[in-house]
Amino acid sequence: MFNILLGGAAGQGVETTSAVIEKILKANGYNVFVTRDLMSRVRGGHNFSTLRFGRNPVIAHDHTVDGILAVNQETIDLHIKDLREDGFIIADDGFITDDARAIMLPMTKTAVELGNPRVASSVAVGALIRLFDLPVEALREILEETLKPEHVEINMEAAKAGYESVTYEQGESSRRKADDTDDKSETSQENAHHDYSDWITLSSSEAIALGALAAGLQFYSAYPMSPSTKIMEYLAGIQYEANIVVEQAEDELAAINAVVGASYAGAVAMVSTSGGGYQLMVEGMASAGMMEIPTVTVIAMRPGPVTGLPTRTEQGDLNLAIFAGNGEYPKMVLAVKNQSDAFYQTARAHHIAQKYQMPVVILTDQYLSDGTATVEPLDLSLIEKVRVSASDEEALAYRDDPANQRGDEKFGEMKESELAANEYKRYRLTEDGISPRLLPGHPKAFVSVDTDSHDEYGFINEAAEARIAQMDKRMRKLVKLIAEDLTDAEQIGTAGSDIVLVAWGSMHGPLKEAVNELAKQGVNVSALVYGDLWPLPTEKIKAEAENAAHIINVEQNFSGQLAGLIRRQTGIAMTDSVLKYDGRPLSASEISGAVLRIVKKG
Amino acid sequence: MSQSNVQEMNPNKTSYTTYNTAWCPGCGDFGILSSLKNALQDLQLDPHKIIFAGGIGQAAKTPQYISGNRFCGLHGRSIPAAVAAKIANDNLTVIVNTGDGDGFGEGGNHFLAAVRRNVNITHFAHDNQVYGLTLGQASPTSLHGYVTGSQPYGYLSIPFNPVVTALILGAGFVARGFAGDQEQLTELMKAAIRFDGYALVDIFQPCVSFNKVNTYSWYQERVRPLGEEHDPTDFEQALKAALTFEEADGAGIPTGILYNVEKPTYWEQHEVLQRGPLLKQGATKEFIQEQINKLA
Numbered sequence: 099m100f101n102i103l104l105g106g107a108a109g110q111g112v113e114t115t116s117a118v119i120e121k122i123l124k125a126n127g128y129n130v131f132v133t134r135d136l137m138s139r140v141r142g143g144h145n146f147s148t149l150r151f152g153r154n155p156v157i158a159h160d161h162t163v164d165g166i167l168a169v170n171q172e173t174i175d176l177h178i179k180d181l182r183e184d185g186f187i188i189a190d191d192g193f194i195t196d197d198a199r200a201i202m203l204p205m206t207k208t209a210v211e212l213g214n215p216r217v218a219s220s221v222a223v224g225a226l227i228r229l230f231d232l233p234v235e236a237l238r239e240i241l242e243e244t245l246k247p248e249h250v251e252i253n254m255e256a257a258k259a260g261y262e263s264v265t266y267e268q269g270e271s272s273r274r275k276a277d278d279t280d281d282k283s284e285t286s287q288e289n290a291h292h293d294y295s296d297w298i299t300l301s302s303s304e305a306i307a308l309g310a311l312a313a314g315l316q317f318y319s320a321y322p323m324s325p326s327t328k329i330m331e332y333l334a335g336i337q338y339e340a341n342i343v344v345e346q347a348e349d350e351l352a353a354i355n356a357v358v359g360a361s362y363a364g365a366v367a368m369v370s371t372s373g374g375g376y377q378l379m380v381e382g383m384a385s386a387g388m389m390e391i392p393t394v395t396v397i398a399m400r401p402g403p404v405t406g407l408p409t410r411t412e413q414g415d416l417n418l419a420i421f422a423g424n425g426e427y428p429k430m431v432l433a434v435k436n437q438s439d440a441f442y443q444t445a446r447a448h449h450i451a452q453k454y455q456m457p458v459v460i461l462t463d464q465y466l467s468d469g470t471a472t473v474e475p476l477d478l479s480l481i482e483k484v485r486v487s488a489s490d491e492e493a494l495a496y497r498d499d500p501a502n503q504r505g506d507e508k509f510g511e512m513k514e515s516e517l518a519a520n521e522y523k524r525y526r527l528t529e530d531g532i533s534p535r536l537l538p539g540h541p542k543a544f545v546s547v548d549t550d551s552h553d554e555y556g557f558i559n560e561a562a563e564a565r566i567a568q569m570d571k572r573m574r575k576l577v578k579l580i581a582e583d584l585t586d587a588e589q590i591g592t593a594g595s596d597i598v599l600v601a602w603g604s605m606h607g608p609l610k611e612a613v614n615e616l617a618k619q620g621v622n623v624s625a626l627v628y629g630d631l632w633p634l635p636t637e638k639i640k641a642e643a644e645n646a647a648h649i650i651n652v653e654q655n656f657s658g659q660l661a662g663l664i665r666r667q668t669g670i671a672m673t674d675s676v677l678k679y680d681g682r683p684l685s686a687s688e689i690s691g692a693v694l695r696i697v698k699k700g
Numbered sequence: 701m702s703q704s705n706v707q708e709m710n711p712n713k714t715s716y717t718t719y720n721t722a723w724c725p726g727c728g729d730f731g732i733l734s735s736l737k738n739a740l741q742d743l744q745l746d747p748h749k750i751i752f753a754g755g756i757g758q759a760a761k762t763p764q765y766i767s768g769n770r771f772c773g774l775h776g777r778s779i780p781a782a783v784a785a786k787i788a789n790d791n792l793t794v795i796v797n798t799g800d801g802d803g804f805g806e807g808g809n810h811f812l813a814a815v816r817r818n819v820n821i822t823h824f825a826h827d828n829q830v831y832g833l834t835l836g837q838a839s840p841t842s843l844h845g846y847v848t849g850s851q852p853y854g855y856l857s858i859p860f861n862p863v864v865t866a867l868i869l870g871a872g873f874v875a876r877g878f879a880g881d882q883e884q885l886t887e888l889m890k891a892a893i894r895f896d897g898y899a900l901v902d903i904f905q906p907c908v909s910f911n912k913v914n915t916y917s918w919y920q921e922r923v924r925p926l927g928e929e930h931d932p933t934d935f936e937q938a939l940k941a942a943l944t945f946e947e948a949d950g951a952g953i954p955t956g957i958l959y960n961v962e963k964p965t966y967w968e969q970h971e972v973l974q975r976g977p978l979l980k981q982g983a984t985k986e987f988i989q990e991q992i993n994k995l996a
Contacts, residue, residue: 296996297996298992298995298996299995299996300995304995308988308991308992311982311983311988311991312983312985312988314982315982315983316788316978316979316981316982317784317787317788317978319784336991337972338971338972339983339987340982340983340987340988341972341975341981341982341983341984342972342978342981342982342983343787343970343972343973343978345784345787345817347780347813348780348809348810348812348813349809351776351777351780351809351810352777352780352809352810352813353780355773355774355777355778355780355781355784355810356780356781356783356784357784358773358781358784359753359771359773359780359781359782359783359784359785359788360784360785360787360788360978361788362751362771362781362785363751363784363785363786363788363789363792363979364788364789364979365784365787365788365789365978365979366982367784367788381774381777382774382777385773385774385777389773475992475993475996476992478985478988478989478992483982486979520748520767537789537979538751538769538785538789538792539748539749539769539789539791539792540748541748542748543748544747544748544767544768544769544770545769545770546763546769546770546772547770547771547772547773548764548770548772549756549772549773549774550772556770556772557764558722558761558764558772
């Protein structure tokens with residue numbers, strides 16, 4: 099495995115260059131995992147990507163880097179401390195460094211000679227292609243996909259100049275490292291030189307959008323907020339071909355209420371935001387719970403509180419997602435573990451929302467939303483479209499009946515007693531709490547929903563009996579959910595270990611790698627990684643807690659929100675914590691280092 | 701709804717059923733509800749094909765008192781829900797009843813957006829210039845200097861003018877009515893429901909319990925139905941009428957259709973909606989597969 103860091107100022111094309119390198123590595127069969135560390139500004143500052151790649155699936159980032167591509171001086175100054183002893187730096191010969199590992203190239207000079215100083219980074223790309231022995235001509239196709247036509251040739255020229263400025267021999271140890279040919283462990287030999295060029299490059303933003311489409315998404319509304327906006331932009335761009343409506347709302351309150359309204363009318367609907375926006379959606383979420391309207395809400399987490407660190411990552415909104423909202427209502431909260439999981443979980447979230455007629459929250463974060471991974475092509479055959487009126491064939495038949503046009507049934511022909519008889523029990527009391535759902539427009543029923551406490555018909559009713567009956571009915575849905583649809587935490591490593599790590603969502607990749615790293619060092623550790631978080635599955639943690647000497651929660655937040663949740667639901671307290679809240683992703687080496695320190699301490 | 705909640709029906713009067721209400725006797729809301737039923741009956745609309753949306757407030761309870769599909773959502777938020785419900789299923793007629801607090805205070809931003817988005821919904825604003833449900837505080841449309849329990853020294857803000865606001869934002873249908881003139885109000889409602897696009901009828905509605913200033917007689921002395929000479933396709937005339945809100949001995953307050961000009965609707969501009977109701981649509985498996993393939 100090899101880890102490259104590409105850095106420059108905002109506006110210097112670091113994002114585009116990163117995407118180009120990712121593509122050419124993948125075209126050459128590498129599996130690539132990219133993280134994006136951005137500043138919340140459009141110009142200047144310092145942005146960087148790390149591209150970690152190898153011949154086995156790469157599931158997490160790393161802080162230690164093997165190569166640096168410096169498009170600005172800051173990249174050298176800030177990151178040289180993270181460079182391995184035998185690593186390299188490719189930098190402009192105008193930058194200042196006396197580091198022996200630096201390969202100084204006339205990047206800016208070449209770019210200026212070619213007529214556009216902005217193509218300097220392509221000189222570095224060309225050098226990289228030579229060092230890793232990648233086919234330089236494949237670059238043309240990638241540039242054609244990525245850039246405006248008029249910029250392709252000049253960037254090709256710049257890359258060729260870079261290619262010529264280094265030698266094949268200079269890249270020998272880097273190639274060996276990237277191809278894992280130094281690593282004699284069994285697993286890497288087994289998968290060595292698998293070709294990943296036919297896999298796909300995926301962020302959780304695209305994965306969530308595609309998962310929702312696969313489940314039958316029809317209406318999507320959101321208010322822009324990093325790092326969730328990419329979902330909206332992706333869906334908006336394809337809405338005419340996808341046969342959906344994407345509407346940017348005037349604010350987050352409108353976005354969630356629009357989704358509730360569209361879903362009431364029968365559309366499969368979704369909304370996304372970040373934690374700050376979700377604060378504004380809390381009332382709308384509670385209304386979906388009270389009115390029993392299926393909704394899927396995505397929170398792409400970034401560090402808070404409030405504006406916090408707008409472009410960075412955190413897992414600080416678990417409590418918000420589970421507990422915000424006045425009173426009590428049933429909902430499900432789940433976190434996605436990686437980019438691929440985001441696709442399948444989003445489709446599942448829509449199915450659960452429809453089945454239980456309630457809101458479902460999906461948690462992802464900037465790490466997975468802006469970051470990309472090389473994953474197996476998503477398998478559409480595993481996903482069915484949701485059924486909107488879960489328990490009534492008639493409602494579906496209505497949807498497809500061309501006779502259902504406005505005004506074709508005349509009011510005057512109907513007797514008043516019949517009208518009253520059309521009151522239908524939207525909130526019929528049932529054993530499992532799920533009432534048969536019809537859609538507005540049904541020829542024989544009025545569909546009434548209410549945020550007030552209501553009776554079975556959906557009319558305001560303040561009687562204690564109705565209150566208790568409806569409250570119990572709504573909450574019964576969770577009993578069924580726990581029995582039929584809840585998935586317990588994923589176990590990594592062997593059950594019954596002395597040391598158990600507990601984490602959720604995007605910590606999956608780094609944690610898996612950390613468990614393997616620790617095993618290589620002879621430390622047997624197992625991990626539980628939660629996807630479903632509310633209701634919280636408790637069986638595995640109870641079983642693990644019985645034997646473990648150390649139960650350690652590993653989270654990207656200040657207070658250990660999962661630890662608090664587990665304690666609340668099971669009484670099990672963590673013995674130690676590994677927490678990070680600086681907005682930068684927690685890496686496997688940080689986790690394993692912290693675990694070793696805890697274990698040594700006893 | 702239990703049967704006991706349905707009052708004895710008058711067999712001579714076809715209506716959208718009569719339900720017990722929680723409104724005060726003499727409330728202006730009765731005139732609005734009655735006009736609404738008359739309008740719907742005149743238009744021969746099937747109540748099964750109507751969504752009545754409301755938020756929170758006395759006006760927002762209107763859906764509870766009429767037959768049809770009912771969405772009784774959140775304070776101030778019925779408009780975005782109604783707009784989206786209409787986008788989801790264009791076969792349905794969507795009618796929103798808000799109060800002045802619900803529609804222009806709590807839901808002010810949604811009101812502005814709904815005008816500009818121009819989705820084909822009908823907005824009846826029950827405008828009593830006071831908060832009724834919370835027992836009598838100033839609303840956005842309360843008169844300057846209006847004294848209440850929470851504004852004991854008088855309301856200090858400039859009153860919100862819904863019809864002027866709607867007009868300057870580009871609304872295609874703007875009307876002003878009075879709960880005490882049901883004949884006119886019924887016609888205004890019919891025109892608003894028929895209008896293709898967002899339509900606002902701001903309806904003066906005396907609050908007999910909490911507004912001792914803007915009473916039936918206060919309105920009666922001021923309302924002046926617009927005559928033949930008013931051209932509802934003339935924006936300047938519309939704006940002039942909208943801005944006219946004067947004392948009884950002056951020009952009074954013009955009521956009627958201030959402005960009526962169809963404009964491109966959201967529906968017309970969105971290619972997907974042109975293909976039919978949204979809830980019959982969605983991405984095909986082939987299309988999604990293509991998008992996945994593009995990521996390779």
